[in-house]
Amino acid sequence: MRVEFQGELDALEAGFQETGEIVLRSIRGVVDALRTQDVELCDEVIAFDDEIDERYHSLEKQIELVLARQTPVAGDLRLVLALLHSGLHVERMGDQCVTIAKLTKLSSHLDTKQTVIESLVDMGERCEEMVKVSLDAFAARDVERARGLHGLDELVDRANRQVFGEVLGYVNDPEALEWGMRQITVARCFERIGDNAVDIGEQTAFLVTGEFAEFTDASH
Amino acid sequence: MEAPRIDSGRIAEVSHGLDRSEVESREKVFSVSDLSVAYSGNVALEGVALEVHKNTVTAFIGPSGCGKSTFIRCFNRMNDLIPGARVSGTVLYHGEDLYARDVDSVEIRRRIGMVFQKPNPFPKSIYDNIAFGPRVLGMKGSMDERVERALHHAALWDEVKDRLKDGALGLSGGQQQRLCIARALAVEPDVILMDEPASALDPISTTRIEDLMHELKRDYTIVIVTHNMQQAARVADMTAFFSVLVDEDGGGRRGILVEYDSTTKIFTTPSDKRTEDYVTGRFG
Numbered sequence A: 001m002r003v004e005f006q007g008e009l010d011a012l013e014a015g016f017q018e019t020g021e022i023v024l025r026s027i028r029g030v031v032d033a034l035r036t037q038d039v040e041l042c043d044e045v046i047a048f049d050d051e052i053d054e055r056y057h058s059l060e061k062q063i064e065l066v067l068a069r070q071t072p073v074a075g076d077l078r079l080v081l082a083l084l085h086s087g088l089h090v091e092r093m094g095d096q097c098v099t100i101a102k103l104t105k106l107s108s109h110l111d112t113k114q115t116v117i118e119s120l121v122d123m124g125e126r127c128e129e130m131v132k133v134s135l136d137a138f139a140a141r142d143v144e145r146a147r148g149l150h151g152l153d154e155l156v157d158r159a160n161r162q163v164f165g166e167v168l169g170y171v172n173d174p175e176a177l178e179w180g181m182r183q184i185t186v187a188r189c190f191e192r193i194g195d196n197a198v199d200i201g202e203q204t205a206f207l208v209t210g211e212f213a214e215f216t217d218a219s220h
Numbered sequence B: 001m002e003a004p005r006i007d008s009g010r011i012a013e014v015s016h017g018l019d020r021s022e023v024e025s026r027e028k029v030f031s032v033s034d035l036s037v038a039y040s041g042n043v044a045l046e047g048v049a050l051e052v053h054k055n056t057v058t059a060f061i062g063p064s065g066c067g068k069s070t071f072i073r074c075f076n077r078m079n080d081l082i083p084g085a086r087v088s089g090t091v092l093y094h095g096e097d098l099y100a101r102d103v104d105s106v107e108i109r110r111r112i113g114m115v116f117q118k119p120n121p122f123p124k125s126i127y128d129n130i131a132f133g134p135r136v137l138g139m140k141g142s143m144d145e146r147v148e149r150a151l152h153h154a155a156l157w158d159e160v161k162d163r164l165k166d167g168a169l170g171l172s173g174g175q176q177q178r179l180c181i182a183r184a185l186a187v188e189p190d191v192i193l194m195d196e197p198a199s200a201l202d203p204i205s206t207t208r209i210e211d212l213m214h215e216l217k218r219d220y221t222i223v224i225v226t227h228n229m230q231q232a233a234r235v236a237d238m239t240a241f242f243s244v245l246v247d248e249d250g251g252g253r254r255g256i257l258v259e260y261d262s263t264t265k266i267f268t269t270p271s272d273k274r275t276e277d278y279v280t281g282r283f284g
Helices: A003-036 A039-070 A074-106 A114-140 A143-147 A149-168 A174-209 B008-016 B020-024 B068-074 B105-111 B126-136 B143-153 B173-186 B203-216 B229-235 B263-268 B273-279
Strands: B028-039 B042-053 B057-061 B085-093 B112-115 B191-195 B221-225 B238-246 B253-262
Touching (some): A003 A074, A143 A174, B068 B191, B068 B253, B105 B112, B126 B173, B173 B191, B238 B263, B238 B273
Antiparallel strands (some): B028 B042
16 A cells, blocks of 8 residues: 555645635635625635635646656546646636636626626526535546536526627617626636536546546537 | 658557557467466466467566466466476467477477576677577577677667677676577567566666567567566556455465456556556555
8 A cells, every 4th residue: 555645645636625615715706796796805806816826836736746756547547637637627717716806897887787797696606506516526536426517507508698698688888788798708707617617527527437528519 | 850750650559559459450379268377286376368469568467476477487388397386277379289298398488588587698708698599409590690680689789799709797787688688589589578577677777678678579479577567557568467366264375367458458447446456556
């Protein structure tokens, strides 16, 4: 039994889960900032991203060391690769939160439309749930739960289309249109977070089965 | 300047080995079925079945006492030389029973050469080490050419061409091992068996031997026993994992073949939990 190696693998996985936890705080932050149009909270989320980046780079460095020193194979190798990919997906989610926070700040001087805000908050909450599911399924090596992310992602995509359709209605109102265009980008960021959660689900399936397959083929 | 051309097929072959279907499409060199070996009545290896294909590298891995060295010795009847050893089951070599009564074990050992863990050159010149086998066998043709060809094949020629009359024991350990490979090649074998060929060598000499295996498999079939799992992962197309089965009463211990598959499969997604535990270092 390679006790030290097992300890290193456990530490990598714990590092990934912790990064996931703080990204969940970012998502919660931007959802609250959207709901209340809180500019200060937006600034906090933007500043918080440095911590996410730092943790991701630390995870990546640790993975590099484990690969170099321990040459993992089979299930261990899949775990290390899955953590490397999933870590990057989580880090990207943090970046999407920063974009949402910046857009929320940029449009804070404009009138908001409650229907769109409600759709965005709904998307954000669904994304938060998806990220939780992706992290839990990874930890439990639960492929069925991971596959369930695809169904949750459909709901996020649907809400994304709703926001788009709503904003199309502002075509004759320049100020509303400016605000709406920014909200389309916010919706797009949430949609990306949902996709990243599905990506983590796919890594869970790879980790358990050894086969990589996308849950859905976006090219069709 | 012309851009370097990337031969993706070559990269894939060197870095991943051949895939299983490609290996199995090649001619069978050995077909082993229900093979068991006992020393003085104690079973060392039980019920092994596998096939080795032409122009491939096949590695045997497993913990100490799993019977992998015992097994490789069945391929050129080396166990015949051990008093009390008994081999049962079938080993077909190109379809012929290797253990049939009329088989000439000397001829078998010419066609199926062996390289051992510790380099064991004769205390003679470099030249005479290579020439010894062909002379004993009365092989025809120019001996100088034969010696040069064998040394070229073993990637040793450039280092020794100016001192062929010097004693072989003056060579470094890595050179001595390549000399032993050259000695095995000089009698024009079909198969080269290697029992831990690099375990007594430094990392650079080990790399040379591994590179050599990639080259040699174009002309020969190679079977290697190794304790170094990464070595198996680097050089072998197919890998067999052997393990030790301990009797319920704790008395007898016997080697068994657990899993035999492409090296890629063994080191990425092995089918048997025992293989996974071994290659990931959780057992053995």
